[in-house]
Amino acid sequence: MSKGAARVGIGGPVGSGKTALLEALIPRLKARGVDLAVITNDLVTHEDAERLRRANLLDPSRVLAVEAGACPHTVIREDPTLNMEAADSLDRAFPGLQLILIESGGDNLASTFSLDLVDYWLFVIDVAGGDDIPRKRGPGILQCDLLVINKVDLHEHVGVDLPRMLEEAKAVRAGRPIVCTNCRKGDGVDQVADAICHAVLFQDA
Amino acid sequence: MTSQLCHIERIIGDRAEPGLAHRLHHLAHEGRVETVTVAVADLPRRRFRAVTDQGTECAIALPRDTRLFDGAVLLLEDDRAIVVKVGEQEWLKLRPAEGFALELGYLAGNLHWRVRFADGHLLVAVDVPRERYLARIEEHLAAGRVTLVDG
Numbered sequence: 453m454s455k456g457a458a459r460v461g462i463g464g465p466v467g468s469g470k471t472a473l474l475e476a477l478i479p480r481l482k483a484r485g486v487d488l489a490v491i492t493n494d495l496v497t498h499e500d501a502e503r504l505r506r507a508n509l510l511d512p513s514r515v516l517a518v519e520a521g522a523c524p525h526t527v528i529r530e531d532p533t534l535n536m537e538a539a540d541s542l543d544r545a546f547p548g549l550q551l552i553l554i555e556s557g558g559d560n561l562a563s564t565f566s567l568d569l570v571d572y573w574l575f576v577i578d579v580a581g582g583d584d585i586p587r588k589r590g591p592g593i594l595q596c597d598l599l600v601i602n603k604v605d606l607h608e609h610v611g612v613d614l615p616r617m618l619e620e621a622k623a624v625r626a627g628r629p630i631v632c633t634n635c636r637k638g639d640g641v642d643q644v645a646d647a648i649c650h651a652v653l654f655q656d657a
Numbered sequence: 658m659t660s661q662l663c664h665i666e667r668i669i670g671d672r673a674e675p676g677l678a679h680r681l682h683h684l685a686h687e688g689r690v691e692t693v694t695v696a697v698a699d700l701p702r703r704r705f706r707a708v709t710d711q712g713t714e715c716a717i718a719l720p721r722d723t724r725l726f727d728g729a730v731l732l733l734e735d736d737r738a739i740v741v742k743v744g745e746q747e748w749l750k751l752r753p754a755e756g757f758a759l760e761l762g763y764l765a766g767n768l769h770w771r772v773r774f775a776d777g778h779l780l781v782a783v784d785v786p787r788e789r790y791l792a793r794i795e796e797h798l799a800a801g802r803v804t805l806v807d808g
């Protein structure tokens with residue numbers, strides 16, 4: 453068995469901006485010459501996969517959908533076999549593949565990725581969820597390799613104290629990395645790409 | 658410290674294998690066996706960066722069907738070797754009060770804690786700082802429904 457492409461998970465609550473992050477990341481990674489593919493985990497439909505295919509950011513055959521059913525965390529943690537098979541099939545279909553991004557179906561703050569499935573995982577929360585989210589210390593926020601705080605453009609609108617939210621996130625993560633993003637505009641997304649390339653592709657920009 | 662990444666793409670073997678043990682023994686005498694410490698929770702990882710105790714930066718990318726273990730030999734050269742050391746697993750030992758064992762077991766399952774059972778105690782693997790586990794059972798500890806046993 454070869455080592456295949458690096459596998460990176462993107463988890464976080466529904467609506468935090470996981471698909472938006474993918475949409476912003478894909479062109480940036482492609483510009484760096486990274487050969488990549490995506491797996492989405494939708495609850496019942498293939499909505500996110502369709503959205504990515506329509507956006508034409510990647511060849512449609514490089515976007516696979518895994519149906520998560522009612523329990524989205526099961527397919528990324530307790531029994532990730534469906535996702536592992538999807539990733540294996542991408543490795544077989546695209547021999548030079550370097551990176552597979554796996555978007556989870558959206559879950560609560562407790563969702564984490566199995567390290568049998570991914571080499572590295574991000575957890576995306578958004579400022580609209582409230583600045584007390586990091587203090588609540590969900591396993592996703594604590595254990596992920598990179599915490600992404602998205603929708604920073606909204607913090608004033610939703611009355612969130614962003615610096616405080618960042619401080620608290622830093623405190624509970626004991627120095628592990630955090631990036632603030634606005635995925636609509638692309639702010640901070642290069643830093644996310646840098647982190648992924650550094651950690652699992654061993655490439656520095 | 659070297660700035661060059663040491664790329665590792667396979668496990669050569671177990672340090673206990675006779676052929677390897679012999680060579681490692683000689684290198685160890687010269688202080689040329691470096692260790693990479695991996696936490697128990699990180700053992701399933703196949704692709705990650707690590708730094709040895711002597712400062713060598715490693716880029717580890719193992720085949721998907723490989724799993725790291727204590728004593729895995731990652732590099733064996735004439736003048737240097739790199740071996741995995743698994744960080745010691747810390748456990749929290751909890752004793753449920755009479756009649757509370759079922760509830761504590763349910764709680765642990767619901768929180769997806771990694772657990773073991775031993776002589777009526779619940780052992781919880783400490784993968785994140787221990788305060789975080791204790792925070793989840795704060796009320797039960799305060800009310801004496803659960804006791805933290807030392808050692």
Ligand SMILES: Nc1nc2c(ncn2[C@@H]2O[C@H](COP(=O)(O)OP(=O)(O)O)[C@@H](O)[C@H]2O)c(=O)[nH]1
Pocket residue numbers: 464465466467468469470471472473558602603604605606633634635636637
């Ligand atoms: N204002 C703002 N909206 C965003 C941002 N990122 C995502 N959104 C919006 O948030 C909504 C949910 O995003 P989506 O990517 O579908 O979330 P997912 O469920 O985590 O995949 C969509 O309407 C996005 O356009 C951001 O950085 N700022």
Ligand SMILES: [Mg+2]
Pocket residue numbers: 470471472500555
């Ligand atoms: Mg989505």
